[in-house]
Amino acid sequence: MILKIAWKNVWRSRGRSLVVMGAIVVGIWALLFGTGFMNGFMVGYMADIINHDVSNMQIHNPEFKNDYDIKFYIPDGNKKVEEVRNWPGVKGATTRIIVNGMIASSRNASGVQIRGIDVQHEAIVTQLDSLIFEGAYFEGIKKNPIIIGKKLAEDLKVKIRTKIVLTFNDGNGYITSAAFRVAGIVKSSSIKINGQYVFVRQEDLNKVLSNGNNVHEIAIVTDSRIDEELLVNKYNAIYPGDLAESWRVIAPELAFMQEMYGQMLYILLVIIMTALVFGIVNTMLMAVLERMRELGMLMAIGMSKLRVFVMVLVETIYLSIIGAPVGLFAGWLTIRYYQNVGVDLTEYSEGLAAFGYSSILYPYLDADAYIVVTIGVVITAFVGAIYPAWKAVKLNPVEALHKI
Amino acid sequence: MSVIKVENITKVYTETAVPVHALNGVSFEIQEGEFTAIVGPSGCGKTTLLNILGGLDHPTSGRVEISNIDITEMKDSDLINFRLNNIGFVFQAYNLIPVLTTLENVEFIMLLQKVDKKKRRKRSMDLLEQMGIAEKANQRPSELSGGQQQRVAVARALASKPNFILADEPTANLDSVSTSNLLDIMAVMNREEKETFIFSTHDQRVIDKARRVITLEDGRVKSDEIRE
Numbered sequence: 001m002i003l004k005i006a007w008k009n010v011w012r013s014r015g016r017s018l019v020v021m022g023a024i025v026v027g028i029w030a031l032l033f034g035t036g037f038m039n040g041f042m043v044g045y046m047a048d049i050i051n052h053d054v055s056n057m058q059i060h061n062p063e064f065k066n067d068y069d070i071k072f073y074i075p076d077g078n079k080k081v082e083e084v085r086n087w088p089g090v091k092g093a094t095t096r097i098i099v100n101g102m103i104a105s106s107r108n109a110s111g112v113q114i115r116g117i118d119v120q121h122e123a124i125v126t127q128l129d130s131l132i133f134e135g136a137y138f139e140g141i142k143k144n145p146i147i148i149g150k151k152l153a154e155d156l157k158v159k160i161r162t163k164i165v166l167t168f169n170d171g172n173g174y175i176t177s178a179a180f181r182v183a184g185i186v187k188s189s190s191i192k193i194n195g196q197y198v199f200v201r202q203e204d205l206n207k208v209l210s211n212g213n214n215v216h217e218i219a220i221v222t223d224s225r226i227d228e229e230l231l232v233n234k235y236n237a238i239y240p241g242d243l244a245e246s247w248r249v250i251a252p253e254l255a256f257m258q259e260m261y262g263q264m265l266y267i268l269l270v271i272i273m274t275a276l277v278f279g280i281v282n283t284m285l286m287a288v289l290e291r292m293r294e295l296g297m298l299m300a301i302g303m304s305k306l307r308v309f310v311m312v313l314v315e316t317i318y319l320s321i322i323g324a325p326v327g328l329f330a331g332w333l334t335i336r337y338y339q340n341v342g343v344d345l346t347e348y349s350e351g352l353a354a355f356g357y358s359s360i361l362y363p364y365l366d367a368d369a370y371i372v373v374t375i376g377v378v379i380t381a382f383v384g385a386i387y388p389a390w391k392a393v394k395l396n397p398v399e400a401l402h403k404i
Numbered sequence: 405m406s407v408i409k410v411e412n413i414t415k416v417y418t419e420t421a422v423p424v425h426a427l428n429g430v431s432f433e434i435q436e437g438e439f440t441a442i443v444g445p446s447g448c449g450k451t452t453l454l455n456i457l458g459g460l461d462h463p464t465s466g467r468v469e470i471s472n473i474d475i476t477e478m479k480d481s482d483l484i485n486f487r488l489n490n491i492g493f494v495f496q497a498y499n500l501i502p503v504l505t506t507l508e509n510v511e512f513i514m515l516l517q518k519v520d521k522k523k524r525r526k527r528s529m530d531l532l533e534q535m536g537i538a539e540k541a542n543q544r545p546s547e548l549s550g551g552q553q554q555r556v557a558v559a560r561a562l563a564s565k566p567n568f569i570l571a572d573e574p575t576a577n578l579d580s581v582s583t584s585n586l587l588d589i590m591a592v593m594n595r596e597e598k599e600t601f602i603f604s605t606h607d608q609r610v611i612d613k614a615r616r617v618i619t620l621e622d623g624r625v626k627s628d629e630i631r632e
C-alpha cells in the first residue's frame with residue numbers, strides 16, 4: 001500500500017508532476033539526439049579525413065617529416081608499394097611525390113603542397129575522383145593537367161582550363177617553374193584538399209623535378225575489419241629504415257576525437273542529469289513541505305521513519321522514471337529517422353566548412369547508449385530521491401502537526 | 405487497572421525567547437474504560453499534556469507510565485512502534501491520507517501493524533459500519549464532511565486495538581450537530597467496547613458528555629471530578 005500511496009501522491013499535483021516528467025522526457029531526448037548528433041559530426045568528419053586525406057596509414061622516410069626536403073624519399077618506394085598492395089588487409093596503396101612550392105595564376109599566388117600522384121591508385125585510396133566538383137579527373141587537358149581545391153580556385157580566380165604556374169626547388173636545388181592547366185576542381189570538407197593541396201600526375205612532375213622516379217609518401221587504405229596498427233607494425237618490422245604510421249599519429253586531432261566520441265555521451269549525461277536532479281529535488285522538497293502535517297500525522301500514529309523514507313523515495317523514483325521510456329523512445333525514433341535521411345546543414349554549411357565539417361550529417365548512436373542513459377536516469381532518480389526523503393524523516397511529528 | 409499514570413510531570417519550552425512553563429507538576433491516573441475530558445482555556449497546556457501522554461513529546465521532568473511501562477526515557481524510534489501498537493490518535497485536523505479511500509485509511513494502520521489483508525478489510529468495514537459511514541467506504545476524505553472525517557479518524561484509531569485513544573480537541577472544527585454525533589459515537593464505543601478515551605476540549609457541550617473531567621489551569625490540575 002505504501003507503493004500505492006507513493007504512486008497516488010505523484011498525481012496529487014498533476015501539473016507540477018507533468019512538468020517534471022516533461023523535463024525528463026525532453027532531457028533524455030536531447031541527451032540522445034545531442035550525442036547522436038555529435039557522434040555523427042565526429043564520425044562524418046573522421047571518415048572524411050581518413051577516406052579522402054590521411055588514409056589508414058602512411059609511410060615516409062623518417063627524415064621527411066622534419067623538413068619536407070625532396071631528397072628524403074622512400075628508398076625503392078615504387079617496389080615497396082607493389083609489395084604492400086598484396087598484403088592481406090590492404091585494400092589499396094598509392095605513392096606520392098610531395099614538394100612544397102608556389103602556385104600562381106595571372107591574378108594571384110599562394111603557397112601550396114604539390115602532390116605528384118599515381119592517378120589510378122590515388123582514386124582507389126582517397127577517391128579523389130569522387131570529389132570532383134567541376135571539370136574532370138585528369139581528363140580534357142592533354143599536357144600537364146592539374147587538379148586544385150575549390151577554395152584555392154576561388155583565391156586564384158581560376159576556372160577549368162585556366163593556365164597556372166607552379167614554382168618549386170628541384171632535386172638539384174634550383175628554382176624551377178612549370179605551367180599546368182586546371183583539369184578539375186575538387187570540393188571537400190578537408191581544409192587541406194580545398195585550399196592547400198594541388199594534384200598533378202607523377203610523370204609530369206618528374207620531368208621537371210630532377211629527382212628520379214622517387215616517391216615521398218605511400219598512403220594505404222585498409223580493410224575496415226582489420227586494425228591498421230597491425231600493418232603498421234608489420235611494415236616497420238620489415239623495413240626498419242622507413243617510418244610507417246597510422247592515422248592516429250599522423251592526425252592526432254582525429255585520435256582525440258575518437259576518444260571524445262565515446263565520452264560525449266557521458267559528458268552530456270552528467271550535465272543533463274545534474275540539471276534534472278535539481279528539478280526533481282526541488283519539486284519533491286515542495287511536495288514534502290506541503291505535506292508536512294500529513295507526514296507528521298503518519299509518524300504520530302506509528303508509521304516508522306523507514307517507511308516514511310521509503311514512501312518519499314519511491315514517490316521521487318516514480319516521478320523521475322515514468323518519463324524515461326518516453327524520452328528514450330523519442331530519442332531512438334529521432335535518431336532512427338535522421339540516420340537514414342541525414343540532417344541537412346547546408347544552410348549553415350559555410351560556417352561548418354570552415355571547421356572542416358560536411359553539410360549533411362548522419363546522427364549515430366550505439367545500442368549501448370540507451371542502456372547507459374537508462375542507468376543514468378535510475379541513478380539520477382535515486383540521487384534526487386534521497387534528500388527529500390531524508391528531509392521528510394527529519395520532521396518532528398509534534399512540530400509538523402502544529403504548523404498551520 | 406491503570407492504563408496511564410503520570411507523576412509530577414513538567415514541561416518547559418526553552419526554544420522560545422522566554423522559557424514557557426507549559427506544565428508545572430501534573431499527576432493523575434487513568435483507569436481502563438474511562439471517558440475523560442481534559443479541559444481548560446486555550447494555552448493552559450492541554451495539547452502539551454496529550455502529546456506527552458501519547459509519547460509524541462518528552463516531559464522536562466516527571467514520569468509517564470503506560471500500561472505499567474515507563475515511556476519517559478524511551479527512544480524516539482521505539483516510541484513510534486509503541487504508539488502504533490498501544491495508542492490511538494485523533495487529531496483536530498489532517499487525520500487522513502487524502503489519496504486513500506476511507507476504507508483504505510482505516511486499513512492503513514493495520515497494514516503498519518502487519519495484520520493480514522482479509523482481517524484488515526473486514527475489521528475496517530465493521531468499524532465504518534459502527535461509525536455509521538459504511539456507505540462512504542470507497543470515497544476520498546475530501547468528499548466527506550468534517551464530522552464524517554473525524555468519525556473515520558476514530559475508526560482508524562480503534563482499528564489498531566489500542567490501550568486507549570487520545571483525541572486533541574477532536575470537535576474544534578465541527579458544527580454542534582457533528583460535535584454531538586461524534587461524542588455520542590465515542591461514548592457508545594466506550595460503553596460497548598470498553599475503549600478508554602481521553603479527549604481535550606474547551607467546549608462546554610463536550611465537557612458535559614465526559615464521565616471524568618480533569619481541569620487544567622496554567623499547567624496545573626485545578627480540579628479532577630468523576631461524575632456518574
Ligand SMILES: Nc1ncnc2c1ncn2[C@@H]1O[C@H](COP(=O)(O)OP(=O)(O)O)[C@@H](O)[C@H]1O
Nearest residue numbers: 417420424426445446447448449450451452453
Ligand atoms: N512548541 C512550543 N514552543 C514553545 N511554546 C509552546 C509550544 N507549544 C506550546 N507552547 C506554549 O505552551 C503553553 C501551552 O500550550 P498548549 O499545550 O498548546 O495549550 P492548549 O492546547 O491548552 O491550548 C502555551 O503558552 C503555548 O504558547
Ligand SMILES: [Mg+2]
Nearest residue numbers: 450451452573
Ligand atoms: Mg491545544
